[in-house]
Amino acid sequence: MSWWKRIRKGVETSTSEKKEAPDGVWHQCTNCKKASLVTEMKAHAYTCPLCNHHEKIDADDYFDLIFDKSIWEEKFSNLVPVDTLEFADLKPYKQRIHEATVNSGLKEAMRVGYGKAGGENLTIAAMDFRFIGGSMGSVVGEKIAFAIDWAIENKSPLLIISKSGGARMQESAFSLMQMAKTSAKLTQLANAKLPYISLLTNPTTGGVTASFAMLGDFNIAEPGALIGFAGPRVIEETIKKKLPEGFQTSEFQLENGFLDFIVDRKQLRDKIITLLDLLKN
Amino acid sequence: MTFLDFESPIAALVEEREKLKQIELRSGVSMSDKTSEIETKIKEKQKELYSNLTTWQRIQVSRHPERPYSLFYIEFVCDSFIELFGDRHFKDDKAMVGGFGSLNGETVMFIGNQKGVNTKMRQYRNFGMANPEGYRKALRLMKLAEKFNKPIVTLIDTPGAFPGEEAEQRGQGEAIARNLFEMVNLKVPVLCIVIGEGASGGALGIGIGDKLLMLENTWYSVISPESCSSILWRSWEHKEKAANALKPTPNDLFKYKIIDGIVKEPCGGAHSNPQEMAKTLKKTIHKYLEELKAQTPEERIENRINKFSKIGVYETLQTKEEIQG
Numbered sequence: 030m031s032w033w034k035r036i037r038k039g040v041e042t043s044t045s046e047k048k049e050a051p052d053g054v055w056h057q058c059t060n061c062k063k064a065s066l067v068t069e070m071k072a073h074a075y076t077c078p079l080c081n082h083h084e085k086i087d088a089d090d091y092f093d094l095i096f097d098k099s100i101w102e103e104k105f106s107n108l109v110p111v112d113t114l115e116f117a118d119l120k121p122y123k124q125r126i127h128e129a130t131v132n133s134g135l136k137e138a139m140r141v142g143y144g145k146a147g148g149e150n151l152t153i154a155a156m157d158f159r160f161i162g163g164s165m166g167s168v169v170g171e172k173i174a175f176a177i178d179w180a181i182e183n184k185s186p187l188l189i190i191s192k193s194g195g196a197r198m199q200e201s202a203f204s205l206m207q208m209a210k211t212s213a214k215l216t217q218l219a220n221a222k223l224p225y226i227s228l229l230t231n232p233t234t235g236g237v238t239a240s241f242a243m244l245g246d247f248n249i250a251e252p253g254a255l256i257g258f259a260g261p262r263v264i265e266e267t268i269k270k271k272l273p274e275g276f277q278t279s280e281f282q283l284e285n286g287f288l289d290f291i292v293d294r295k296q297l298r299d300k301i302i303t304l305l306d307l308l309k310n
Numbered sequence: 311m312t313f314l315d316f317e318s319p320i321a322a323l324v325e326e327r328e329k330l331k332q333i334e335l336r337s338g339v340s341m342s343d344k345t346s347e348i349e350t351k352i353k354e355k356q357k358e359l360y361s362n363l364t365t366w367q368r369i370q371v372s373r374h375p376e377r378p379y380s381l382f383y384i385e386f387v388c389d390s391f392i393e394l395f396g397d398r399h400f401k402d403d404k405a406m407v408g409g410f411g412s413l414n415g416e417t418v419m420f421i422g423n424q425k426g427v428n429t430k431m432r433q434y435r436n437f438g439m440a441n442p443e444g445y446r447k448a449l450r451l452m453k454l455a456e457k458f459n460k461p462i463v464t465l466i467d468t469p470g471a472f473p474g475e476e477a478e479q480r481g482q483g484e485a486i487a488r489n490l491f492e493m494v495n496l497k498v499p500v501l502c503i504v505i506g507e508g509a510s511g512g513a514l515g516i517g518i519g520d521k522l523l524m525l526e527n528t529w530y531s532v533i534s535p536e537s538c539s540s541i542l543w544r545s546w547e548h549k550e551k552a553a554n555a556l557k558p559t560p561n562d563l564f565k566y567k568i569i570d571g572i573v574k575e576p577c578g579g580a581h582s583n584p585q586e587m588a589k590t591l592k593k594t595i596h597k598y599l600e601e602l603k604a605q606t607p608e609e610r611i612e613n614r615i616n617k618f619s620k621i622g623v624y625e626t627l628q629t630k631e632e633i634q635g
Contacts, residue, residue: 106633107626107627107628107632107633108624108625108626108627109624109625109626109627110624110625111623111624111625113566113623114555114556114557116555116556117555118538118542118543118551118552118555119542119543167621167622167623167624168622168624170622171622171624174619196510196511196532196533197532198532198533198538198541198542198556200532200623201531201532201555201556201557201558202530202531202532202556202557202558202562202563202566202568203566203568203621203622203623204532205510205511205514205530205531205532206568206618206621206622207621207622208487208490208511208514209490209494209514209517209518209618209621210618210619210621210622212487212490212491212494212518213490213494213518213614213615213618213619214615214619215491216491216494216495216615217615235511236510236511236532238483238484238487239471239482239483239486239487239490239511239515240486240487240490240511241487242483242487243481243483243484243487243488244487244488244491257478257483258471258473258477258478258482258483258486258511259471259473259474259477259478259482263473263537264473264474264475264478267472267473267474268474268475272475276475276478277478285479285480285481286481287481287483287484
């Protein structure tokens with residue numbers, strides 16, 4: 030009776046997981062595929078209570094997590110992208126911008142929040158992956174530049190949270206030059222002796238890694254994030270072999286000396302406050 | 311001589327000329343009238359083709375296998391040149407060269423991406439794709455120039471930073487980022503010139519300066535047309551379309567105020583007359599360095615930050631409705 034037996038293992042699904050989960054009550058982990066209560070996941074700072082997988086979250090989620098009592102003020106939200114080059118691939122860039130805006134409810138891939146953390150001023154610039162893959166175009170670069178000016182003016186430390194596929198191709202040389210712009214502006218922050226923490230989250234690659242994300246006084250990352258310059262597929266095509274397990278993860282970057290530490294999102298707020306406090310005295 | 315596909319009319323004329331020369335040799339009858347007629351035709355055809363290059367053709371010229379590379383220019387423009395090696399941490403990167411040279415009696419630090427001149431050398435130079443140690447070598451030399459108060463000239467010609475396994479282990483991203491940050495703060499004049507290919511962060515890693523120039527038949531973009539095609543069109547087939555969309559030519563970038571000037575190439579491209587190209591380059595470098603010398607280090611750094619801060623296009627919403635909308 031072999032046709033009654035399951036040949037492939039692992040297709041048995043326990044009844045509890047088979048249940049249709051109503052939206053907003055259950056969350057299925059993108060890593061372990063197990064379901065947990067959304068409320069529970071939120072209480073775990075959007076990490077899976079079962080496998081500790083750090084789900085991608087939006088800029089405002091980080092603001093809520095880090096700022097005291099989740100109180101913060103958004104800055105520079107009036108900057109929106111334009112299509113100067115009239116770029117069109119399979120879709121015109123204008124249409125991509127429109128779709129991203131409608132689908133995500135965001136205006137760009139970067140938001141700046143200002144508030145207090147542990148009672149002290151803090152400026153946070155955080156990327157949103159849902160807007161064209163968190164890619165860096167003129168607005169992302171400009172918002173970082175404004176955030177730096179703001180931090181200097183208000184003598185506040187700066188935290189940049191990266192989550193990006195890299196520079197935005199549709200803005201071509203303009204997006205490439207945002208790498209130069211953000212790095213140039215960071216020299217001003219450094220001269221003002223204000224701390225800059227760069228938090229790298231999943232994924233951080235390309236021109237973002239090769240500019241502001243790697244230039245923190247402290248480069249820190251969430252566990253298990255993909256962090257690198259070239260994407261894994263490009264590297265595999267170049268070297269014509271498979272990359273080893275764990276290549277370009279946060280843990281790999283820490284081991285190779287490019288991160289100060291890895292921080293679990295549940296401890297993120299406390300660690301940032303402690304670190305900034307140590308610099309004050 | 312290697313001809314690009316769009317140069318086939320020139321190739322045909324050159325072949326005709328060579329045939330006439332053979333006949334002349336064998337028969338002893340002078341063909342000079344005919345050959346000079348063909349010479350004129352070649353020049354006319356060259357002028358016609360090269361004054362109307364498409365973006366893709368220009369990219370092909372920038373990659374011409376006989377195109378002069380950094381070391382050729384450096385050795386030509388300098389009365390004396392001492393090449394310096396190594397990043398002092400890991401190794402010497404053959405895809406990045408540099409050293410002190412004397413240009414019209416003044417000492418200049420030259421740094422450049424370096425491609426190989428033949429098959430064997432192309433591999434030796436890793437096709438002009440630097441590893442992290444290349445960027446760290448470049449930075450070491452720039453700091454050296456700053457210490458001795460010598461201006462820096464960088465020659466950009468790379469299909470990109472090397473996307474290899476070890477490059478990632480040694481921090482390709484960090485190495486490039488560090489250069490961007492440090493180059494902004496250099497107290498000495500920095501002149502950057504794209505002499506061939508300028509692909510992405512790999513090019514920018516030695517591309518932060520007071521002035522950015524491009525030779526006429528070069529390109530500079532956030533990504534190569536091939537990779538752009540593969541990502542956005544999901545196939546390598548659309549590289550010409552991608553090239554047009556990226557607007558990577560000197561004329562495009564000058565129009566968008568991303569570069570400060572275009573250096574004219576001899577008709578037929580830099581490879582058709584490398585000496586003439588090098589002479590033009592020498593004059594250009596001299597002119598720009600003289601101009602940049604006039605600034606104080608503080609002015610220079612401030613101008614550099616302002617220059618890059620200005621690059622970017624976006625819209626600023628004014629009303630509350632617009633912002634909330």
